[in-house]
Amino acid sequence: xxxxxxxxxxxxxxCLAMAATSVVLSGQTFAEETTIEEKVERIxxxxxxxxxxxxxxxxxxxxxxxxxxxxxGATSIDSVLQTMTATGGAMTNPGINNGSQGxxxxxxxxxxxxxxxxLVNSRRMVNSGTGAASTVDLNTIPVSMIKRIEVxxxxxxxxxxxxxxxxxxxxxxxxxxxxxxxxxxxxxSTQGDATTTSIDLTVGGNFDRGNAVMGIQYMDRxxxxxxxxxxxxxxYAESTDDNGNMSLYCAGSVxxxxxxxxxxxxxxxxGNADGTWHNFTDSDRYNYAAESYLYTPMQRLNxxxxxxxELTDTLNFFGEAxxxxxxSEQQMAPQPIWTDFTYTEAMGDSLISSGIxxxxxxxxxRRMSDVGNRExxxxxxxxxxxxxxxxxxxxxWSWDVAVxxxxxxxxxxxxNLINMGSVNDDIADGTFNxxxxxxxxxxxxxxYTYTEINSGGSExxxxxxxxxxxxxxxPAGMVGFAGGIEQRTEKAWFIPDSLTAQGLANDPKVDxxxxxxxxxxxxxxxxxxxxxxxxxxxxxxISAAVRAFDYSTFGxxxxxxxxxxxxxxxxxMLRSVASTAFRAPTVxxxxxxxxxxxxxxxxPGAQDQAQVTVGGNENLTxxxxxTLTAGFVYSPSWFxxxxxxxDYYNIKIDNAIAEVNAQYIVDSCLDSSGxxxxxxxxLCQSAQISMDNTGRISFNNQLQNIGSEKTSxxxxxxxxxxxxxxxDWRAAADSTVLLDYEVTTTxxxxxxxxxxxxxxxxxxxxxxxxxxxxxxxxxxxxxQARLIAGMDSFDCKDDTSACYAxxxxxxxxxxxxxxxxxxENLTFSAGINNLFDKTPxxxxxxxxxxxxxxxxxxxxxxxxxxxxxxx
Numbered sequence: 093x094x095x096x097x098x099x100x101x102x103x104x105x106x107c108l109a110m111a112a113t114s115v116v117l118s119g120q121t122f123a124e125e126t127t128i129e130e131k132v133e134r135i136x137x138x139x140x141x142x143x144x145x146x147x148x149x150x151x152x153x154x155x156x157x158x159x160x161x162x163x164x165g166a167t168s169i170d171s172v173l174q175t176m177t178a179t180g181g182a183m184t185n186p187g188i189n190n191g192s193q194g195x196x197x198x199x200x201x202x203x204x205x206x207x208x209x210x211l212v213n214s215r216r217m218v219n220s221g222t223g224a225a226s227t228v229d230l231n232t233i234p235v236s237m238i239k240r241i242e243v244x245x246x247x248x249x250x251x252x253x254x255x256x257x258x259x260x261x262x263x264x265x266x267x268x269x270x271x272x273x274x275x276x277x278x279x280x281s282t283q284g285d286a287t288t289t290s291i292d293l294t295v296g297g298n299f300d301r302g303n304a305v306m307g308i309q310y311m312d313r314x315x316x317x318x319x320x321x322x323x324x325x326x327x328y329a330e331s332t333d334d335n336g337n338m339s340l341y342c343a344g345s346v347x348x349x350x351x352x353x354x355x356x357x358x359x360x361x362x363g364n365a366d367g368t369w370h371n372f373t374d375s376d377r378y379n380y381a382a383e384s385y386l387y388t389p390m391q392r393l394n395x396x397x398x399x400x401x402e403l404t405d406t407l408n409f410f411g412e413a414x415x416x417x418x419x420s421e422q423q424m425a426p427q428p429i430w431t432d433f434t435y436t437e438a439m440g441d442s443l444i445s446s447g448i449x450x451x452x453x454x455x456x457x458r459r460m461s462d463v464g465n466r467e468x469x470x471x472x473x474x475x476x477x478x479x480x481x482x483x484x485x486x487x488x489w490s491w492d493v494a495v496x497x498x499x500x501x502x503x504x505x506x507x508n509l510i511n512m513g514s515v516n517d518d519i520a521d522g523t524f525n526x527x528x529x530x531x532x533x534x535x536x537x538x539x540y541t542y543t544e545i546n547s548g549g550s551e552x553x554x555x556x557x558x559x560x561x562x563x564x565x566x567p568a569g570m571v572g573f574a575g576g577i578e579q580r581t582e583k584a585w586f587i588p589d590s591l592t593a594q595g596l597a598n599d600p601k602v603d604x605x606x607x608x609x610x611x612x613x614x615x616x617x618x619x620x621x622x623x624x625x626x627x628x629x630x631x632x633x634i635s636a637a638v639r640a641f642d643y644s645t646f647g648x649x650x651x652x653x654x655x656x657x658x659x660x661x662x663x664x665m666l667r668s669v670a671s672t673a674f675r676a677p678t679v680x681x682x683x684x685x686x687x688x689x690x691x692x693x694x695x696p697g698a699q700d701q702a703q704v705t706v707g708g709n710e711n712l713t714x715x716x717x718x719t720l721t722a723g724f725v726y727s728p729s730w731f732x733x734x735x736x737x738x739d740y741y742n743i744k745i746d747n748a749i750a751e752v753n754a755q756y757i758v759d760s761c762l763d764s765s766g767x768x769x770x771x772x773x774x775l776c777q778s779a780q781i782s783m784d785n786t787g788r789i790s791f792n793n794q795l796q797n798i799g800s801e802k803t804s805x806x807x808x809x810x811x812x813x814x815x816x817x818x819x820d821w822r823a824a825a826d827s828t829v830l831l832d833y834e835v836t837t838t839x840x841x842x843x844x845x846x847x848x849x850x851x852x853x854x855x856x857x858x859x860x861x862x863x864x865x866x867x868x869x870x871x872x873x874x875x876q877a878r879l880i881a882g883m884d885s886f887d888c889k890d891d892t893s894a895c896y897a898x899x900x901x902x903x904x905x906x907x908x909x910x911x912x913x914x915x916e917n918l919t920f921s922a923g924i925n926n927l928f929d930k931t932p933x934x935x936x937x938x939x940x941x942x943x944x945x946x947x948x949x950x951x952x953x954x955x956x957x958x959x960x961x962x963x
Contacts, residue, residue, distance in 0.1 A: 138214070138242035138262040140635065141251060141574040142560055142619050143490070150635050150655030150667045151246040152721060152739045152807060154178070154826075158238055158266075163865070163874045163909050165923045165956045167277065167290040167311050168392075169238065170196035170230040173261065175878055177828035177861055178245050178807060182853035186286075186313065187945035189385040193222040193504060194420025194470045196230040200245065200258040201743060201803050202833060202844075202855050207675055207715075209248070209256040212263050212476070213412060216252075216554060216580075218498025219678075220416075220474045223548035224584035224605045225500055226678035232416040232474045232500075234309040234394035236275060236292035239266045245741065245807065247673035247719035250637040250653035253578070253613055254676040257717045257745065265412070267398045269296035269305045272963040279956025282929065285316040286387045286951050302401035302409075309394045315421070316387035316951060323931055324386055324941040324950065326379045340934075344377030347428035349461040350529065354786060355448040363458075367529050369446055380425035383465050386941060386950055390420040406485065412478040422468040426460045429510050431526070432786070433519050439527045455786045456526050460510055462534035463541055467507040474500045488570075489561030496554040506544040513596030514540055548586035548605070550679075555579045568631065569621035576615055583608040584679035603685025603707070611676070615639040630659035635669075643676055646713050663729050667739075668722040677712040681749055681795055684708035691754035693789060695762060702754055702789040709795045717745045723807075733813040742804040747797045756839040757781065757791055775838065799837035803845075805830040820867045827860040830882075847886035848900050848935055853946040857882030873910040879903070880947065885935040900933045905949060921958040929953040 139151040156172060166172045174183050180202030184192045197205035210217050210228040220229040241263050248256040273294045280287040289312045296305035318324035329343035346352050350363035352372060362372040394416045401409045435443060435452045448454060480494030518524035525531050558576035565571070586605035587593075595601030617637040623629040635655035642648040653671035660666060686707035693702045723739030752775065761776035763769040766783040770776045781791035811824040833845045833855045848854040862877040881902040884892075909923030932941070932948035941950050 138211075138260055139244040139246060139248050139251060140619075140637075141214075141558060141576070141615075141617055142572040142635075150633075150657050150669045151244055151248070152667075152723065152737065154243040154245065154809075156241040156243070158240065161235060161238060161241075162921070162958075163911075163923075164876070164907070165277070165279065165909060165921075165925060165958070166235055167288055167313075168196060168231060169233055169235055169241070169263070170198065173198045173230070173241070173243075175861065176243065177826050177859035178243070178259070180830070180833075180853065180855050182851070182946045185945070186388050186390070187386070187950045188940065189318075189388055189422050189945075190424060190940050192388065192422065193468070194231070194388065194390055194418060194422070194472070195221040195227075197227050198230060198261055199853075200243075200261075201741070201805075202853065203258040203743065203745070203801060203803065206678070207255060207257040207745075209252055209254075209260045210263070211252070211260060212414070213265055213267070213478070214262055215478055215494070215496050215556075216498075216552065217263075218474065218476055218500055218552040219550040219582075219584070220472070220498075220500040222470050222472060222502040222504045223546070223586040224678075224680040224684060225502075225548070225550045226584075226680045229418075229472070229474070229500075231390070231392055231418050231472075232394070232414070232476075233263055234292070234307060234396055234416075235290075236294055236309045237265045237305075237307040237394075237396045239264045245739070246669055246721050247671045247717060247743065248653070249651040249673035249717075250615065250639045250671055251617060253580075253639060253641065254611075254674060254714075257673045257675055257715070257719070258743065265396065265398060266294065266296070266305055266307070267400070268303065269294060270298060270303075271296065272961075274961045275958060277956055277958040279954055280314075281316065281951045282953045282955070283316065283320055285314060285320060286954070287314040288312070288956070301403075302399065304397070304399040306398075307394075307396045309392075311390070311392045313388075313390045313392075315385050315389040315423075317382070318384045318386045318941055319382035321386060321931075321941075321950070321952070323934055323943065325382060327381050328934065328942050341374075342379065343374070344379045344381075345425075345428065345459070346372065346377060347430075347457045347459045348376060348378045349426075349459045351526075351532075352457040353443065353448070354455040354457075355443070355446070356452050356454070356785070357447065359446055359448055361443070361446055363529065365529060367440075367442055367527070369442055371446075378425075378459050380459075381941075383423065383425040384940070385421075385423045388420065388422050390418060392419075393417045403481070407481065407483045409481055410479070412476070414474075414476040416472075416474045418470065418472040418474075420470045420472070424466045424468070426463060427466050427509055428457065428459055429512055429515075430455065430457045431512060431516055431519070432456070433516075433526060436522075438522055439525050442527055453785075458532065460508070460532070460537070462532060463510065463537055464508045464534070466509070468504070469507075470502060470504040472500065472502045474498070486561065489559065491557070491559040493557045494554075496552070496556065498552040499549065500551075501547075501549040503545065503547050505546075509542055509544050510537065511540045511542050511591060511596060513591070513594075542591065544589040544592060546586065546588050546592070549584065551581075551583040553581045563618075566621055568624035571621070572619035574615075574617045578613045578615075579610070580613070581608060581610040582679055584683075586680075586684070588685075602687040605680060605684040605708070607679045607683030607708075609643060609645045609676075609679065609682070611641055611643045613639060613641040628660055630662055631657075632659070633657045643714075645677070645682060645710075649674070649714070663727055665725045667724065669720070671719050673717040673719055675715040675717075675749075677714065677749055677795075680708065681712055682708050682710050686794075689793075693755050693758045695758050695766070695783075695789060696764070697766065698758075698783060698787040698789050702758065702791065704754055704790070705792045705794075706751060707794050712749055712795060713747060713797055715745055715749055715797075716747050717743060719743045735809075735811045737807075737809045739807045740804070741807065743802065745801040748799050748801055749795055750798055750837065751793050751795060752798060753837055753839055754793065756837070757793060758789060761791070762789070799835065801833075801835050803830070803833045805832075818868075822863070822865045824863045825860060826863075827858070830855060830857050830859075844886065846882050846884060847889065848883045848944050848947070849886045854880075854883055854944050856880050856947070870913045871911060874908070876907040878905045878907075900935050903930060903933060903948065905930055917962050919960040919962075921960070923956050925949075925954045925956075926952055 219225040244260040292309035294307040326342040353361040361369040362376040476498040482492035556578040560574035562570040623632040637653040655669040690701040779791040858881040860879040906927040911921040932943040
């Protein structure tokens with residue numbers, strides 16, 4: 093075995109480790125030490141601010157490069173990131189119709205999108221979306237301008253501050269592009285819906301003392317309807333026959349187009365078109381699913397510019413500017429309305445035969461089909477500008493100062509709503525008869541119909557200064573250092589529609605949100621070489637970081653990180669990191685105005701939805717976490733092109749910000765008669781629970797620091813680059829095994845590992861992504877398989893006999909793509925995603941579409957074609 097210098101060893105480990113990710117690098121044989129050292133560039137790797145020659149640090153980092161994104165046919169980066177095996181839980185995407193507001197998010201380890209920090213060029217991205225946003229909308233970042241994505245699967249608060257509990261997604265943009273590139277892509281499902289068209293242009297070049305890159309991308313995504321897929325065409329439910337056999341039937345809502353009346357003695361009546369009534373049966377239920385989107389439409393415009401200018405040989409000015417505009421839509425069934433009124437003679441005698449008497453109070457429900465479907469739309473503008481100066485001094489030192497400003501503004505609309513305040517007033521004065529079917533017609537309701545218009549936004553301003561270099565030399569090498577200070581201000585606001593703010597709409601009153609906080613932070617990071625070129629120690633290195641912070645909302649604290657890398661041999665490196673991390677409460681969590689949520693509950697004699705007042709809490713304190721990763725990187729010199737990495741992770745979050753489980757509050761704070769009880773407890777005092785004569789339960793449930801969350805698992809990656817048949821091949825398998833995902837709240841501890849849930853997504857025990865690519869001189873091809881396995885329905889965990897489909901089973905998706913390089917400048921590509929048209933599994937406790945659209949592909953087989961011109 094020939095001898096390698098430290099620099100050469102670093103390059104070898106970096107190349108082979110990166111081959112284990114989505115980056116394809118060819119191996120080289122280095123003949124001279126001087127040539128190696130001249131070509132080694134010091135770079136910053138996500139998870140550390142110290143520039144170094146080695147890509148492989150103590151923390152596990154996955155790299156996804158632009159070619160891998162292009163091979164997937166992605167027009168938005170959420171479709172790339174959300175398929176990573178390290179993701180889980182609930183991630184908004186185009187398949188989420190109810191409540192997504194058009195956003196797209198990333199959720200590492202299933203710990204929540206708010207616990208994954210998103211950076212652009214190693215600096216914070218402004219929170220974006222609708223209202224007082226608390227996460228980054230991935231739609232604000234254009235695919236066409238991405239050079240690579242580095243995903244740190246480890247806590248990094250000591251390096252980056254708040255939010256980096258589950259990990260960090262660092263999106264590196266093209267800042268050195270030269271030339272002209274035009275890409276056009278179009279695709280659709282085999283059903284002919286969800287058509288997507290994208291076109292982008294990137295230009296860049298060098299000038300006398302600098303360079304500039306500019307890009308623009310436009311994307312238009314069409315819709316698909318739940319009515320056009322068998323699994324989502326109606327809301328299914330289970331039924332059991334006399335022999336105990338379970339089957340599905342098409343269920344639906346009791347809020348029907350011709351009205352539904354509940355009388356004072358338990359009467360449940362369904363309206364008829366002619367104004368008569370009959371006893372309600374399950375066959376009267378309304379199919380609301382058919383009017384909803386399965387895949388939501390959107391249009392998006394992204395414009396990006398990056399520039400560098402050398403002021404002197406050691407001083408450089410840099411700037412970044414990003415602008416994104418999004419037009420998105422969702423659609424749901426017509427609005428359900430409800431009201432209570434006193435039955436009078438003026439309303440006719442249609443209820444008398446059903447046992448309801450005049451002067452009785454009745455509850456009336458109705459689906460406003462004559463008015464039309466609820467149409468949600470959003471217009472969102474996001475801008476981010478970064479500018480600063482960076483320089484060098486001495487042999488190894490560098491510094492930078494920067495200003496990072498971001499702002500997000502949104503307007504969201506909800507059309508075809510009913511002003512129930514006015515309707516109730518007219519019922520009370522006798523000018524509106526709710527039992528007259530013609531009173532609810534579209535023509536008569538024009539004066540009561542309105543469009544809700546809400547606005548909101550977020551703003552971020554950061555001043556930062558950093559310095560880094562080599563402090564002094566130890567026998568094993570130079571001690572690296574990075575340090576800096578940062579001052580950040582975060583603002584957010586939400587202004588509800590005037591009718592909603594006054595409580596005059598059908599939904600209860602919603603208060604506005606407004607607030608801000610500022611934080612001052614300072615950090616220091618060290619890399620200390622301990623041993624080098626000794627028996628069983630090619631090199632041993634300790635990394636350490638500490639960050640102190642002072643928030644205007646809750647005070648001061650600090651976090652730390654300690655890492656170790658042990659190069660046992662040239663081929664094998666062991667690594668481990670222990671750290672503390674935190675997440676400061678967002679403006680929305682602190683200051684969001686009170687609003688009403690309708691939560692599912694079970695209680696004798698009660699309706700199945702409780703009216704819950706939710707909102708922010710100014711007394712919240714940060715979530716605190718302890719993280720541990722430990723693993724190895726193995727790149728055998730005797731097997732050229734092979735790389736294996738394995739890492740164990742363990743994350744424990746305390747002081748978690750959440751709402752108390754609604755069912756727990758009901759069970760703890762209501763006695764058997766439905767009266768408030770246990771008022772000596774702080775929980776029941778704050779809940780102020782009550783139940784009215786219609787069985788409607790109401791209580792308060794503001795955010796609190798309660799409970800904890802813990803997750804652990806193993807990441808495994810195997811990659812092999814080789815030549816065969818005169819072609820360049822690459823095979824890679826990336827897997828995650830989830831060992832546990834425990835959530836502890838006031839009502840106990842629940843392990844969600846291996847379960848699919850109705851509200852927080854799924855937590856698959858086993859995920860594997862397999863990638864096989866081949867490249868020739870004038871063509872390339874790629875095959876990908878994605879496996880999701882080891883899940884059961886959470887609603888059925890205690891009694892599997894009560895479920896139609898307690899076991900979700902294994903789902904495998906297959907994608908293929910190919911490119912033909914027609915000329916040096918022109919390339920044509922095509923691909924098929926979900927090649928075998930895999931239908932998502934039905935499971936009990938369903939979310940939208942009778943499945944989990946956070947996790948599974950709901951569209952089915954899709955085709956796309958692309959043309960690329962480069963000059």
